[in-house]
Amino acid sequence: AQTVTQSQPEMSVQEAETVTLSCTYDTSESDYYLFWYKQPPSRQMILVIRQEAYKQQNATENRFSVNFQKAAKSFSLKISDSQLGDAAMYFCAYRTGANSKLTFGKGITLSVRP
């Protein structure tokens, strides 16, 4: 069974600084997709960034980038120039093409200090 582990329950970052959120996963599949979702207090899940396992290049979306280490089964999210609006819960998630459900980690609460 696939599992996703987020071992840090909480992190804090100073506004304008950089923070890295960790995620590891376990799978026997060779083709899969990894995601980071943001959940603010409104409960709305928002896709932050997506990585296809077959791509060696790390995905980047503006201030958000990932460090995808396939052999180590690691998928960390880096947030640069942190903003107050980045404060939220962040979930790492995994999905295969054959099985369409998302498997989520327990999430990490990110706070941003002004």
Added chain:
Amino acid sequence: GAGVSQSPSNKVTEKGKDVELRCDPISGHTALYWYRQRLGQGLEFLIYFQGNSAPDKSGLPSDRFSAERTGESVSTLTIQRTQQEDSAVYLCASSLPGLLAGGNEQFFGPGTRLTVL
């Protein structure tokens, strides 16, 4: 365009009562998913619909839970004889079908917060 909508936003019920939670997916999204999020936890998969058939029901926790979908539209999640452990936020998501289904983004609704007293 309109996103995924869910109703009610909040539901308080007494133990033993039945509840129905509704999800309206984005138009044209044939894939629909239900997840459960307990307080402070990640999302747990419940059931997946492709059109009105459910090829994956593996996450439904007991026979008290059921779901149906009308065509490629509205879905209803029903919990019978609710228990206190059913208290959670129930989230619905929809996505496009296709060969790259694994990579297609799932768009989430705002969820229904269910409280069982």
